[in-house]
Amino acid sequence: MSSGTRRDEATADLREAVAQLCAHFDNPYWREVDSKRAYPEDFVKALTDAGWLSILIPEEYGGGGLGLTEASVVLEEINFSGGNGAACHAQMYTMAALLRHGSDEQKHAYLPDIAAGTLRMQAFGITEPDAGSDTTRIRTFAARTDGGWVVNGQKIWTSRMQHSDLLLLLARTTPVDEVAKPVDGLSLFLVDLRKAGDAVTARPIETMINHETNEVFINDLFLPESALVGVQGNGLRQVFDGMNAERILLSAECIGDGRWFCDRASSYASTRSVFGRPIGANQGVQFPIARAYAAVTAASLVQRDAARRFDSGEPCGAEANMSKLLCSEASWQAADAAMDTFGGYAFATEYDVERKFRETRLYKNAPINNNLVLAFLGQHVLGMPKSY
Numbered sequence: 001m002s003s004g005t006r007r008d009e010a011t012a013d014l015r016e017a018v019a020q021l022c023a024h025f026d027n028p029y030w031r032e033v034d035s036k037r038a039y040p041e042d043f044v045k046a047l048t049d050a051g052w053l054s055i056l057i058p059e060e061y062g063g064g065g066l067g068l069t070e071a072s073v074v075l076e077e078i079n080f081s082g083g084n085g086a087a088c089h090a091q092m093y094t095m096a097a098l099l100r101h102g103s104d105e106q107k108h109a110y111l112p113d114i115a116a117g118t119l120r121m122q123a124f125g126i127t128e129p130d131a132g133s134d135t136t137r138i139r140t141f142a143a144r145t146d147g148g149w150v151v152n153g154q155k156i157w158t159s160r161m162q163h164s165d166l167l168l169l170l171a172r173t174t175p176v177d178e179v180a181k182p183v184d185g186l187s188l189f190l191v192d193l194r195k196a197g198d199a200v201t202a203r204p205i206e207t208m209i210n211h212e213t214n215e216v217f218i219n220d221l222f223l224p225e226s227a228l229v230g231v232q233g234n235g236l237r238q239v240f241d242g243m244n245a246e247r248i249l250l251s252a253e254c255i256g257d258g259r260w261f262c263d264r265a266s267s268y269a270s271t272r273s274v275f276g277r278p279i280g281a282n283q284g285v286q287f288p289i290a291r292a293y294a295a296v297t298a299a300s301l302v303q304r305d306a307a308r309r310f311d312s313g314e315p316c317g318a319e320a321n322m323s324k325l326l327c328s329e330a331s332w333q334a335a336d337a338a339m340d341t342f343g344g345y346a347f348a349t350e351y352d353v354e355r356k357f358r359e360t361r362l363y364k365n366a367p368i369n370n371n372l373v374l375a376f377l378g379q380h381v382l383g384m385p386k387s388y
């Protein structure tokens, strides 16, 4: 039996176990937290207690010791159940940066508690209001001081910060006009928010989805030497490592959404009867769902390939980006087909279609817009001229 086949069998068991947990958090549960704009605390606790959120943490630190292939299954099943992994996915999104670049001291200090569920690493602060997609232009600055750093600056869209103990923060440590390349001079820090006090304040942003996200103001935040992750000045490259993981994992959430939309739409189309027959008998209703199903299935193959490459240490930048593009487009295609299939009822909250439609739209824009994914493919994979 090949190792690939064994891994498929293991993920089938995992899929079943996660699906069973998610069954306790049904669509009315997600509808209610959405309408209250509440954090799904019970769900995140259950997922943590079951060990699924620490699946990427090595066994020596108390985690599952598994890879992105398995973590993808967890997130896909959450979204396929009708839920939304965005409440807690960052612990997986950020893990690659910490595992690959964190010191042994940092790993011993944090990973066992994260694995045990007593510590949360659910927030990362990269985006800034004036820099947007051009991360090299961020202005948050960490200046050297005795025994560490003093950080000042502002972040935006820092999600889950009010439900996290740790924040992975990107800051400049050398001004952009003093470095050879704009990607140089940025550093990554692990901020213990429990010790930050008034130096870090968060102002919630109201959004079209239930997503705890914030404007963050940092004033004279002292960070000890031990907060630096990896090499000073190399932070953006370290973040790029994590970004491939993030793109692969969010692709899995898109696949879960896409499957949910196709399932819901096909069963509604088979039972809703108008003009004396099920609406799904009309090809104008049936074909968009079938086309979306094909798109979701094809995107899923690219996602799995990207995850496999990441897990085996192969280069996966092109695959992670293609996966992000294709999966976010496929889930959006499925969402749109479901909206058409449900007719007016698509707009009624009790069917959950409008909620999932809002939620899945995010993936085309964030954490990186698909335009920039296309620019990466065009410029770095196909070698065409640079636009920025």
Ligand SMILES: Cc1cc2nc3c(=O)[nH]c(=O)nc-3n(C[C@H](O)[C@H](O)[C@H](O)COP(=O)(O)OP(=O)(O)OC[C@H]3O[C@@H](n4cnc5c(N)ncnc54)[C@H](O)[C@@H]3O)c2cc1C
Residues within 6 Å of the ligand: 123, 124, 125, 126, 127, 131, 132, 133, 134, 156, 157, 158, 159, 160, 207, 211, 213, 362, 365, 366, 367, 368, 369, 370, 371, 372, 375, 387, 388
């Ligand atoms: C709900 C939500 C949660 C988020 N959570 C986090 C988080 O936890 N941490 C974090 O750091 N960030 C987070 N983000 C921020 C997200 O990563 C950014 O919104 C994203 O990177 C885009 O930046 P921007 O919004 O400033 O868009 P801009 O950079 O202003 O871009 C606007 C538009 O212009 C296009 N564009 C810009 N330049 C080019 C170009 N050269 N070629 C073609 N098109 C271009 C973009 O693709 C986009 O369509 C979140 C965002 C949202 C909406």
